[in-house]
Every structure is written in C-alpha cells, then in structure tokens.
Amino acid sequence: METPGNLFCVAAPSGAGKSSLVKALLELDSHLAVSVSHTTRRPRGQEVDGREYWFVDEPAFRAMVARGEFFEWAEVHGNLYGTSRRAIEDRLARGEDVVLEIDWQGALQIKQLFAHAVLIFILPPSWDELRQRLRRRGEDGDEVIAVRMANAREEVAQARHFDYVIINSLFETALFDLKTVVHSQRLKYAAQLRNRSQVFAALGLV
8 A cells, every 4th residue: 555654563572661652752743643542451651642552452452353443453462452544544645754553463464454653662671671670660569570471582583573672771772763763764766756746747757
C-alpha cells in the first residue's frame, strides 16, 4: 500500500523505554502523529482511555477482529492488542507521518501491508538494567517481572528483522537517534517522491 505519509513502527521489550521515547519524540515533532492502539489489558497508573490506549474488553476486541477493523493484532503477555485500520489509512493518505508503539509481531505484520513502513527496535543496554527498570516502575510483582524478562529474551531476538536498532543506555542519546531515523526516512528519494509528487512532476522526474 503506497501512501504519501510515512509509517514508523517502534517495538521493544517491556521496560526498554519505548513509550517514554515515543512520547518525547511527539513533543518535539509536530508533523508526527501517534496511532492509539486497542487493548484488553487494564489501565496502569495514570493511563487514560484514548490517550495511551483504547481499553476494551475481550468480547468487544474479538468483535472488532471479526469485522476486519484491525490492520494487525496479537496476544502479548496474555492481553490482546490491535492497530485500527481506519486511523492508519486516513492519516497516511493525508500525508501525515504516523508512529505506532507496537509489539514485534504486529510490526512484522504491518511491514507486509506497508512495504515502506520503517521498523525500529529499542534495546536495553543489558539484562540487568532491564530488570532494574521494571522494578523501578513499581507496577509489577516479582512473578510478573520474571515473566516479562523471559518474554524479553524472545522479543529481543526479533530485533534482527527490524530496519533500525536503538540502544537505550542514555535517554537523551536514544531520543536523538530516534529523531535521526525519522528525519532520515523523510529525506529518502522514495519517501520524497510519495510525499512531494508535484515537485517531482514539475522537475520532470516522474
């Protein structure tokens, strides 16, 4: 599916800093919009319905799957997550750039639908640091953290399928790297051709 807008998919294991990095990026880049995913998990901390996620129960989620309302969906840590088809299509068609916070399964599904989607994986600097970040978050008990750490090993192994890998050792450096990826993608020939087709036509390049 060819669209004038760019699509960025950011994935990471829990605790690697994906949400914080994307939030900071959105504050710096007014041309980037986030697509809010649907999930069956319960809100955490100060999360608000429609801001971090659309929180729905499992029957409602399954009904949306049956109606074909998701580009992709997957089960992660026992909860269901899905990306709205309409929200993505409308924004990309208008030439907006969209970023998805998504799990690796969803990112690879998106890549099959959008060949020009840019897949970005956020890695922790070490397993010990990832464990400490999960503990500092204060949202999960030891048993849940153990499960997340076990799942993280499978998730991290998928990084080789992504276009870019950012190691989040220092937040400011990782944010700079993420901004660089987004800006570089916008300047690629194919991306400029999709987004600025009138200029290319006027110059006789198409």
